[in-house]
Amino acid sequence: MPLHIIVCVKQVLDPETPASALRIDPQLRRMVAPANVPPVVNGFDENAVEAALRIKDARPGDVKITVLSCGKSFAMEVIKKPLSMGCDELVLLQDNAFDNLDAFATAHVLAAAIKKLGAFDIVLCGRQASDWDQAQVPQGLAQLLGLPGVTIAKKVEVTDKKVRVERVVPGGREVVEASLPALITVTNELGQPRYPNLRGIMAATRKQPVVWKAGDLGLDPALLQPAVELQELFIPVQEKNVEIIEGEDDADKGRKLALKLREAKLI
Amino acid sequence: MSSTSGVLVVGETQNGRLAPVTAELLGLARSLARGLQEQVAVVLGAEKLSPEAAADAIAYGAETVYTVEHALMEQSPVEAMLAVVERVVREKTPTVVLVGKTLAGSDLGPGLAFRLGVGLAQDCIEVTLDSKEKGLVAVRPVYGGVAMARVALKRMPYVATVRPKAFDPPQRDTSRKGEVVALNPSLDASVARVRVLERASEESAGVRLEDARVVVGGGRGLGGPEPFQMLEELAKLLGGAVGASRAVCDAGWVPYHYQIGLTGKTIAPDLYITVAISGASQHMAGCSGARNIVAINKDRDSNIFKEARFGVVADWKKALPAFAETVKELVKSG
Ligand SMILES: Cc1cc2nc3c(=O)[nH]c(=O)nc-3n(C[C@H](O)[C@H](O)[C@H](O)COP(=O)(O)OP(=O)(O)OC[C@H]3O[C@@H](n4cnc5c(N)ncnc54)[C@H](O)[C@@H]3O)c2cc1C
Numbered sequence: 001m002p003l004h005i006i007v008c009v010k011q012v013l014d015p016e017t018p019a020s021a022l023r024i025d026p027q028l029r030r031m032v033a034p035a036n037v038p039p040v041v042n043g044f045d046e047n048a049v050e051a052a053l054r055i056k057d058a059r060p061g062d063v064k065i066t067v068l069s070c071g072k073s074f075a076m077e078v079i080k081k082p083l084s085m086g087c088d089e090l091v092l093l094q095d096n097a098f099d100n101l102d103a104f105a106t107a108h109v110l111a112a113a114i115k116k117l118g119a120f121d122i123v124l125c126g127r128q129a130s131d132w133d134q135a136q137v138p139q140g141l142a143q144l145l146g147l148p149g150v151t152i153a154k155k156v157e158v159t160d161k162k163v164r165v166e167r168v169v170p171g172g173r174e175v176v177e178a179s180l181p182a183l184i185t186v187t188n189e190l191g192q193p194r195y196p197n198l199r200g201i202m203a204a205t206r207k208q209p210v211v212w213k214a215g216d217l218g219l220d221p222a223l224l225q226p227a228v229e230l231q232e233l234f235i236p237v238q239e240k241n242v243e244i245i246e247g248e249d250d251a252d253k254g255r256k257l258a259l260k261l262r263e264a265k266l267i
Numbered sequence: 268m269s270s271t272s273g274v275l276v277v278g279e280t281q282n283g284r285l286a287p288v289t290a291e292l293l294g295l296a297r298s299l300a301r302g303l304q305e306q307v308a309v310v311l312g313a314e315k316l317s318p319e320a321a322a323d324a325i326a327y328g329a330e331t332v333y334t335v336e337h338a339l340m341e342q343s344p345v346e347a348m349l350a351v352v353e354r355v356v357r358e359k360t361p362t363v364v365l366v367g368k369t370l371a372g373s374d375l376g377p378g379l380a381f382r383l384g385v386g387l388a389q390d391c392i393e394v395t396l397d398s399k400e401k402g403l404v405a406v407r408p409v410y411g412g413v414a415m416a417r418v419a420l421k422r423m424p425y426v427a428t429v430r431p432k433a434f435d436p437p438q439r440d441t442s443r444k445g446e447v448v449a450l451n452p453s454l455d456a457s458v459a460r461v462r463v464l465e466r467a468s469e470e471s472a473g474v475r476l477e478d479a480r481v482v483v484g485g486g487r488g489l490g491g492p493e494p495f496q497m498l499e500e501l502a503k504l505l506g507g508a509v510g511a512s513r514a515v516c517d518a519g520w521v522p523y524h525y526q527i528g529l530t531g532k533t534i535a536p537d538l539y540i541t542v543a544i545s546g547a548s549q550h551m552a553g554c555s556g557a558r559n560i561v562a563i564n565k566d567r568d569s570n571i572f573k574e575a576r577f578g579v580v581a582d583w584k585k586a587l588p589a590f591a592e593t594v595k596e597l598v599k600s601g
Contacts, residue, residue: 015549022410022413022414024414029416031410031413031414104380104381107381127530128530130410131409132409132416133411133529134389134390135373135377135390136376136380136387136389139377139378139381140377140380140381142378148460149374149461150461164464168523170369170370170532171468171469171470171475171524172466172467172468172469172470172524173466173467173469174463175463175464175465175466176461176462176463176464177464178461182460182461187530188513188517189516227385227386227420227422228386228387228388228419229419229420229421230416230418231404231417231418231419232417233414233415234414235413235414235415236414236415238574240573240574240576242562242573242575242576243576243577243578244567244578245578245579247579249585250581250582250585250589251585251588251589252589253580253581253586253589254563254585254589254591254593255589255590255592257563257577257586257590258589258590258593258594258597259593259597261561261577262597264559264577266559267505267594267597267598
């Protein structure tokens with residue numbers, strides 16, 4: 001049996017969208033980008049995909065990567081990116097009932113899907129999603145699936161039923177070991193995710209995702225209820241008023257800035 | 268559920284003393300407990316705990332300090348602490364559980380909430396509790412700090428992780444009295460499925476970035492690693508530390524432990540001098556506690572000018588050497 005890696009990815013609003021172009025949909029309580037800005041695969045999830053592909057590179061022919069994503073609707077050319085990067089299968093958990101789920105519900109949906117997928121060795125997730133910045137679903141999944149959970153990995157090595165993970169920790173690094181199956185979250189320190197090559201893109205075009213609806217997962221509807229009530233989403237008011245220091249030229253501005261900081265007793 | 272009582276803080280220690288974030292949480296815990304007319308407890312776990320850490324916790328406002336000393340706390344810190352905290356929560360049934368949004372807390376908070384089957388308010392910067400029944404209401408930055416979400420928890424215990432430096436630590440008062448209760452949970456080795464094999468420090472010498480009163484930060488506009496030499500000299504002159512944006516760390520110009528921001532370090536200096544940093548919300552998320560931000564940037568439309576108190580619109584190549592030279596003269600002249 002090849003090593004089976006499941007990577008959970010989320011389609012998110014492009015976090016590079018300038019803040020000034022974003023607005024809040026008060027009804028749905030979420031941010032919306034201008035119509036011409038397409039969504040992206042959450043950046044840290046791409047790092048997780050890259051981590052999976054590196055394991056696959058190290059064990060040619062012996063790794064299967066299934067990508068899992070949960071949502072109401074998907075932009076197919078976006079959500080297929082992991083396939084074009086080299087993953088084997090895409091399973092979409094797609095249902096109107098999966099719109100705007102909170103972390104609690106999302107983890108339950110993903111856990112149900114992972115159980116339905118059958119045997120697996122590693123679940124990889126991005127360290128957090130760039131929309132709600134929760135970093136909750138992976139640990140939730142680990143609890144629901146009864147897996148050891150390791151977060152913020154910059155290097156993942158699989159050795160004989162064990163995984164060795166280098167983590168980024170404040171002030172240094174830490175190497176931990178867990179037995180498989182395990183859940184691991186990946187950070188950007190792992191390195192740039194690879195760009196899809198032409199062959200990958202062609203292969204992805206041919207692949208059709210498997211689509212599962214809520215009914216296919218046999219989920220208790222109560223688990224889709226939010227555990228955290230989102231009351232309001234708002235953009236905080238900016239009240240700072242910058243004082244721009246002028247000068248004859250750029251060097252003079254630099255000098256005057258230093259004098260200003262002295263005057264303000266900051267240096 | 269009606270028998271719930273008290274605010275439980277999941278504590279952390281640092282070099283044998285209470286970690287600053289735990290002091291901040293105790294301040295918040297006290298204000299919540301006052302409203303509820305309930306008590307504050309903290310749980311501390313380590314392989315070996317110093318008596319000072321428990322004394323610190325009491326001085327910052329804990330009425331009860333639960334201590335757990337166990338070898339697994341060193342080997343598998345998150346899992347061991349989670350097992351202990353889960354047990355304490357089930358036994359003592361607190362109304363509120365507060366966890367620091369630290370490396371360990373980021374794992375422990377969700378782990379605990381899912382084990383208890385309750386929601387978690389993650390990475391909060393405001394936490395209020397009008398009445399026990401109405402639930403806990405928290406504000407948390409979302410979308411990289413572009414927006415804020417007000418969220419409510421309705422099922423007890425209310426579990427929240429709190430962003431470090433979002434709350435001021437309370438006055439330390441060594442005359443306060445409290446009780447230290449040593450717990451001896453039988454922690455079975457089976458709880459420890461993630462084992463630490465190796466820890467290595469990669470901190471730069473000098474002032475720690477998180478603690479520095481002055482920080483000089485460099486961004487992608489610096490164009491390469493070389494200008495960081497000038498930033499280091501400037502920081503040294505001001506008794507501060509150097510930080511960077513993620514773009515700079517991703518480019519490999521400086522190591523990742525320089526990174527300030529949402530997924531980097533949180534700083535709260537008196538003075539944060541940014542050079543060629545655009546001020547993306549994810550960067551600003553790590554320095555919202557900075558009291559004075561200064562921007563050297565050539566683009567007047569950069570977001571950093573919305574966050575700064577003083578700024579110059581200039582090419583750093585010209586402005587920075589002159590700035591640094593003048594700072595040097597001013598510092599030398601006393
Ligand atoms: C989920 C997520 C998490 C993130 N976490 C973090 C984080 O923790 N920390 C972080 O920093 N970022 C983080 N980011 C990235 C963030 O969105 C920005 O991309 C990043 O902060 C940009 O870095 P920068 O300001 O150095 O570069 P840029 O945005 O490229 O800005 C460069 C600036 O330099 C100025 N400049 C250029 N040349 C000159 C010159 N000659 N003289 C003067 N000024 C000049 C430009 O005007 C510009 O303002 C995160 C992003 C995501 C999606």
